[in-house]
Amino acid sequence: MSRIQPTRPQIEVIAWLAIFLLLFCLSWGLHWHERLDEFIDNHDDYPLDHALLALNISGFLGLIYSALRISDLSREVNRRLQAEKNVDWIACHDTLTELPNRRFLDSVCAQAMSDQRTQEAYAAFSIDLDGFKKINDLLGHDHGDAVLKAVAQRLSSLFPRDRVFRLGGDEFVVLARRTGNVDFAALGERIVSVISKPVTFNGVAVDLGASVGFALCPENGDDLSQAIRHSDCAMYVAKKQGRNLVKPFVSSMQDELAKRIRVEADLRAAIKNAEIVPYYQPLVDLKTNKIIGFEALARWRTASGEFIPPSEFIPVAEEAGLIVDLTDQLLRHACTDALSWPSDLVLSFNLSPIQLSDRLLGLRILKILGDVGLPAHRIELEVTESAIIQDAVTARIVLDDLVNAGVRIALDDFGTGYSSLSQLSSYRFDKIKIDRSFVASFETDEKQDKVIKAIIALGAGLGVTITAEGIEEESQRQRLQDLGCDIGQGYLLGRPAPAERLAADQVSARISQLR
Ligand code: C2E
Ligand code: CA
Ligand code: CA
Numbered sequence: 001m002s003r004i005q006p007t008r009p010q011i012e013v014i015a016w017l018a019i020f021l022l023l024f025c026l027s028w029g030l031h032w033h034e035r036l037d038e039f040i041d042n043h044d045d046y047p048l049d050h051a052l053l054a055l056n057i058s059g060f061l062g063l064i065y066s067a068l069r070i071s072d073l074s075r076e077v078n079r080r081l082q083a084e085k086n087v088d089w090i091a092c093h094d095t096l097t098e099l100p101n102r103r104f105l106d107s108v109c110a111q112a113m114s115d116q117r118t119q120e121a122y123a124a125f126s127i128d129l130d131g132f133k134k135i136n137d138l139l140g141h142d143h144g145d146a147v148l149k150a151v152a153q154r155l156s157s158l159f160p161r162d163r164v165f166r167l168g169g170d171e172f173v174v175l176a177r178r179t180g181n182v183d184f185a186a187l188g189e190r191i192v193s194v195i196s197k198p199v200t201f202n203g204v205a206v207d208l209g210a211s212v213g214f215a216l217c218p219e220n221g222d223d224l225s226q227a228i229r230h231s232d233c234a235m236y237v238a239k240k241q242g243r244n245l246v247k248p249f250v251s252s253m254q255d256e257l258a259k260r261i262r263v264e265a266d267l268r269a270a271i272k273n274a275e276i277v278p279y280y281q282p283l284v285d286l287k288t289n290k291i292i293g294f295e296a297l298a299r300w301r302t303a304s305g306e307f308i309p310p311s312e313f314i315p316v317a318e319e320a321g322l323i324v325d326l327t328d329q330l331l332r333h334a335c336t337d338a339l340s341w342p343s344d345l346v347l348s349f350n351l352s353p354i355q356l357s358d359r360l361l362g363l364r365i366l367k368i369l370g371d372v373g374l375p376a377h378r379i380e381l382e383v384t385e386s387a388i389i390q391d392a393v394t395a396r397i398v399l400d401d402l403v404n405a406g407v408r409i410a411l412d413d414f415g416t417g418y419s420s421l422s423q424l425s426s427y428r429f430d431k432i433k434i435d436r437s438f439v440a441s442f443e444t445d446e447k448q449d450k451v452i453k454a455i456i457a458l459g460a461g462l463g464v465t466i467t468a469e470g471i472e473e474e475s476q477r478q479r480l481q482d483l484g485c486d487i488g489q490g491y492l493l494g495r496p497a498p499a500e501r502l503a504a505d506q507v508s509a510r511i512s513q514l515r
Helices: 008-029 032-042 048-092 102-114 132-139 141-158 184-195 224-241 252-272 310-319 323-339 353-357 361-372 385-390 392-404 421-426 436-441 446-462 474-483 499-507 510-514
Strands: 122-130 164-168 171-177 199-201 204-206 209-216 246-248 276-285 290-301 346-350 379-383 408-414 431-434 465-468
Touching: 008 032, 008 048, 032 048, 048 102, 102 164, 102 224, 122 141, 122 184, 122 224, 132 141, 132 204, 141 164, 141 171, 141 184, 141 199, 141 204, 171 184, 171 224, 184 209, 184 246, 209 224, 224 246, 224 252, 252 310, 252 323, 276 323, 276 499, 290 310, 290 323, 310 323, 323 346, 323 353, 323 361, 346 408, 353 385, 353 392, 361 379, 361 392, 379 392, 385 392, 385 408, 385 421, 392 408, 421 446, 431 436, 431 446, 436 446, 446 465, 446 474
Parallel strands: 209 246, 290 346, 346 379, 379 408, 408 431, 431 465
Antiparallel strands: 122 171, 122 209, 164 171, 199 204, 276 290
């Protein structure tokens, strides 16, 4: 990339050659050799032959020395040039995949800015691998590196190598030249399909996916770097909507991204200022009508007094990598609250699906319990089936750590996902929570009624406690009680309430005052 400048040794060699040539021409032009012959003839008595011979020999030796010196110098010059080239290459390439890097891309953008024609010639594709983190975490960095190299090769088979960039991590950008009538959505699909083929390393094949966003220059950006920012924005939207999706940039995506950035910043601040607190909803024994514990439900009350529901901020916390801090904070808070409850009440606490792929989760939870002084048997963790299916190996390790320490595990939202019987038999669940969508309609929908009956029978067979969520009507409570459901939860039995109200209204007075 840098222009080649002559080095100092090169200039010296050229200068000496020029002096030598000048002297030679001068002596030739002034007929020095003839004068020298004349001088020798006139001075026979001087030993000039010997002197001249000595002069010739030393001149010859000087010539050899100069030749050797010149070859040394040119070797040194070449070595330096090569070193400079290497430094340039390393600065502009990713050493793992050997693809051009972000710096190279910046220089391409800068060049495109100064050249109007290049600006119009590209479509930018932003590519982010789906499931890469899991490969890295579960199979190690060597496997992750092999995946990145394979992706680089596959992209280079579709596009010229100097137009495929690795920006870091599992993010790639491709600049496709716009010649003819190209269907860019179809090109995006091709990118997804070449990346999605399994990658085999050390005999283990892993499935990969990719989220792709694209933007056209100049339609979607005044210059190439803006088009890349927009393709990035489209990729982010594709990623949010699922795996292996291709999205073209549309201007409304920017508003969505801006909103998400705002929510993320607010959430970060809210966690820092401990503005998100647990509310508690009672879990009621349907046979005795007694509260047996509370489910902690996160509540974010903003400075303006507005409540943001967990369905909005939990996914943002998961995506922004804030869920670990948020969970630790909420769990510590909830365990501290639970310490002041009667000792037979359990605390039920929700875990996000992605948390079950964190091997250290179990140890972190047990540390919090230890710090606060809440016995492990007083806590129940609610997990969903999707959490277990996403990463079964790690989920088992985490759940085993917890179960062995005496923590109870509840399967949340049962009936809405896979409802897999093999999951039920292979994990040691203490409780199954029937999703509230069944409770909402089982009185009028015979099929839902049968499903609820079957789940209750399954619970009885497996020795697992069954909880029904979302009980809003007395008739629902009565029917569930008649069917033999163990525990109920819902607005009829108690709405989620802050810890202060709980102490006064619920824990001390128990269910008799609640209903
Ligand atoms: P979930 O675990 O299924 O929690 C039950 C949800 O149903 C709660 O919504 C609760 O307020 C609501 N609910 C309870 N009884 C009734 C009822 O009778 N009728 C109706 N219509 N709704 C009822 P919420 O608090 O908005 O929480 C929504 C979801 O957010 C939770 O669903 C849970 O998956 C998640 N969540 C809440 N807190 C946390 C948390 O601290 N950590 C994590 N990871 N997720 C949480
Ligand atoms: Ca729950
Ligand atoms: Ca639930």
